[in-house]
Amino acid sequence: xxxRAWAAGVAPLLVIACAVALIGGWxxxxxAFTNFSIALLEAGPIPRPAPALPVIDERGSQxxxxxxxxxxxxVQAMYLRCPDGCPIAMSNLARVSVLLKDLIxxxxxxxxxxxxxxxxxxxxxxxxxxxxHEGWSMASLVGPDSDATMARLGVWIFRRKDxxxxxxxxxxxxxxxxxxxxIYSPDMRPVDMAAELRELTAALPSEARAELEPGARP
Amino acid sequence: MKGTALTWLLRxxxxxxxxxxxxxxxxxxxxxxxxxxxxLQMPAWFMLGWLAGRSRxxxxxxxxxxxxxxxxxxxxxxxxxxxxxxxxxxxxxxxADGLLHLSLLSAGFAMSAGFPRxxxxxxxxxxxxxTSMVFALGTFYSNYKALLCGSFSMAQQRELxxxxxxLSPLVLVWALGAGFRALLRESPAADxxxxxxxx
Numbered sequence: 434x435x436x437r438a439w440a441a442g443v444a445p446l447l448v449i450a451c452a453v454a455l456i457g458g459w460x461x462x463x464x465a466f467t468n469f470s471i472a473l474l475e476a477g478p479i480p481r482p483a484p485a486l487p488v489i490d491e492r493g494s495q496x497x498x499x500x501x502x503x504x505x506x507x508v509q510a511m512y513l514r515c516p517d518g519c520p521i522a523m524s525n526l527a528r529v530s531v532l533l534k535d536l537i538x539x540x541x542x543x544x545x546x547x548x549x550x551x552x553x554x555x556x557x558x559x560x561x562x563x564x565x566h567e568g569w570s571m572a573s574l575v576g577p578d579s580d581a582t583m584a585r586l587g588v589w590i591f592r593r594k595d596x597x598x599x600x601x602x603x604x605x606x607x608x609x610x611x612x613x614x615x616i617y618s619p620d621m622r623p624v625d626m627a628a629e630l631r632e633l634t635a636a637l638p639s640e641a642r643a644e645l646e647p648g649a650r651p
Numbered sequence: 652m653k654g655t656a657l658t659w660l661l662r663x664x665x666x667x668x669x670x671x672x673x674x675x676x677x678x679x680x681x682x683x684x685x686x687x688x689x690x691l692q693m694p695a696w697f698m699l700g701w702l703a704g705r706s707r708x709x710x711x712x713x714x715x716x717x718x719x720x721x722x723x724x725x726x727x728x729x730x731x732x733x734x735x736x737x738x739x740x741x742x743x744x745x746x747a748d749g750l751l752h753l754s755l756l757s758a759g760f761a762m763s764a765g766f767p768r769x770x771x772x773x774x775x776x777x778x779x780x781x782t783s784m785v786f787a788l789g790t791f792y793s794n795y796k797a798l799l800c801g802s803f804s805m806a807q808q809r810e811l812x813x814x815x816x817x818l819s820p821l822v823l824v825w826a827l828g829a830g831f832r833a834l835l836r837e838s839p840a841a842d843x844x845x846x847x848x849x850x
Binding site for chain 2: 600
């Protein structure tokens with residue numbers, strides 16, 4: 434084989450091999466192509482215990498969303514100034530809440546978790562604007578490093594130069610023990626999410642209340 | 652003499668455009684919005700590389716005799732920068748932004764040697780795939796309910812989708828035109844080809 438002909442065959446193979454290695458590493462083995470999915474992968478497989486999520490809610494109460502409770506909790510990140518993604522996600526949560534109104538709040542608590550330290554009075558205004566549902570809390574994370582806390586949950590957060598915050602919109606389902614047992618993609622239809630939540634929470638007896646840990650929401 | 656002057660003028664223009672694209676504030680303006688990154692910045696760097704490669708055919712023939720390596724590099728580089736995580740990196744990191752410039756410049760440079768040597772069928776397949784990708788990405792970005800590239804916004808994602816959908820008929824017309832032109836160019840040669848009678 435002539436050297437130049439050999440080079441002609443080897444060059445594309447070398448390029449392809451390098452590309453497979455590079456793109457494979459960049460996408461965690463071709464499993465995650467967005468920063469949102471990479472944050473989910475890096476947080477670990479489910480089921481896994483959720484990190485402590487200390488919050489202050491629309492009533493000014495402080496509690497830990499991930500502390501053991503007597504019900505499931507559906508948690509989704511948001512912030513009140515968000516111009517596009519959060520309003521869509523919250524309207525989907527509202528739809529899920531309507532579909533599961535017989536389970537909320539006895540078996541399921543829905544929590545919209547602000548990543549922007551929104552104060553309780555503003556959270557309360559948004560809560561009232563969404564119908565002031567008893568089983569739907571709006572809360573802000575408290576503590577010095579809320580972004581690291583959200584990363585441990587599996588939510589990617591990017592604070593843009595213009596002040597907006599881009600973040601993952603996956604909804605995390607925590608079981609009564611505080612383990613993340615399901616992650617719902619933001620493009621999932623509310624009716625499908627509601628059907629699965631109904632099935633999962635069916636196993637939870639409504640009268641059997643788990644031992645509440647200090648810090649859990651009463 | 653005139654040819655030399657024109658060559659130097661073109662080289663100067665190429666350098667001026669490259670410098671303008673690399674330096675602020677043009678680069679910052681291009682990085683600011685998702686449609687500008689995907690529809691202006693990426694094609695511009697690729698085309699600059701392509702133009703540079705067209706002026707250095709001997710060098711490319713020496714490094715990549717059949718042009719296949721350049722062709723593979725071009726396709727893979729463009730696809731790498733279509734990954735949402737890569738698009739995010741452009742908006743959030745200056746290093747990634749610099750890598751985008753260099754890699755697309757190199758990809759255009761390398762592909763300028765490989766693409767013209769491809770047979771018509773391969774070019775047509777690439778054109779069909781490219782056209783359908785523009786339409787499919789346009790539909791996807793316009794309708795997907797969640798943010799894909801975290802450095803930008805939903806509004807920009809939909810705006811990009813809208814632009815891709817508007818551009819897709821133009822890309823289709825261009826691809827058909829280029830295909831017909833290539834067919835017409837090939838047909839006289841085919842007619843003139845000597846026929847061998849079976850003995």
